[in-house]
Amino acid sequence: MPGEDGGLGWRAALPADLQNHELLTPIKEVKELGASYVDLATKHTEAGKKVKELEGKLAGAIFKPGDNATDDERTAYFKAMGRPDKATDYKFDPITPPEGIKLDPKMDDWFKGVVHKAGLNQAQASIIRKDYADALFAAHKAGEEQKVRDTEKGTEDLKKEWGAKFDENAALVKKATDMFMTPEEKKHMDDSGMGNNPVLVKMFHRIGLAMADDKFVPGSPAGGGQKEKGVLTYPSMEGKT
Numbered sequence: 001m002p003g004e005d006g007g008l009g010w011r012a013a014l015p016a017d018l019q020n021h022e023l024l025t026p027i028k029e030v031k032e033l034g035a036s037y038v039d040l041a042t043k044h045t046e047a048g049k050k051v052k053e054l055e056g057k058l059a060g061a062i063f064k065p066g067d068n069a070t071d072d073e074r075t076a077y078f079k080a081m082g083r084p085d086k087a088t089d090y091k092f093d094p095i096t097p098p099e100g101i102k103l104d105p106k107m108d109d110w111f112k113g114v115v116h117k118a119g120l121n122q123a124q125a126s127i128i129r130k131d132y133a134d135a136l137f138a139a140h141k142a143g144e145e146q147k148v149r150d151t152e153k154g155t156e157d158l159k160k161e162w163g164a165k166f167d168e169n170a171a172l173v174k175k176a177t178d179m180f181m182t183p184e185e186k187k188h189m190d191d192s193g194m195g196n197n198p199v200l201v202k203m204f205h206r207i208g209l210a211m212a213d214d215k216f217v218p219g220s221p222a223g224g225g226q227k228e229k230g231v232l233t234y235p236s237m238e239g240k241t
Contacts, residue, residue: 074119082121087112090125095133101140147193154196172208173201179211180204 010030011019018024027033062080065073084090090112097103115125162169177186189195 078119081119082123083116083119084122087116090115090122092126092129095130097133098137098141100144101137147196150193151196154198154201157198158201169205169208172212173204174208175211176204176207180207 008019009028010033011024014024024033027036062077065077069077079085087109092108095103111129112125115128120128158169159166181189186195189200194200
């Protein structure tokens, strides 16, 4: 039978509005209440420490702007990430290009504008600039080496095809190019490597044949000036027989 406390036990000493509270009714004895309180207080203290630790970390956190961020928010984010205030504030080490490459001084200004727009800091921009330059120079070197190989192969192929008439045919090519190409055009053919294209060489050889007359001496360059015997001179391919 219920006692004088109405079956409330230790809860009979509580205010009426707490006696039947759902969080207290499962607790049968005061000692259970004490244990629950100590456990709760301990967890609360530990949670407080973690909150303070998290607040300390968040104080130095940099949050990425969302898709709808304003220009001011993006500017603040880039600044926090270390981007200089102005594109001209980037400082780069000088780059020494290999022989054959001439760098446009305006390229650095363009590059600074691009990396500043992208929000890169000094270290990031420097890495990209160096790696790009290295790749550019490597590609140039590979192209020059390929040009040399093409020159050698083109000459060897014509030597095999023309045989004993190589010197004579080379002189006809020289005469035709001297007649129909300006120095600027020859330089372009030389720089581009097209001057070693066997198809073009043979085309100018046919032109040379059409120009040939009794006064033209095979083996002597047209236009005066002796050329070493056996050198193909259209306009950049060179190879001795």
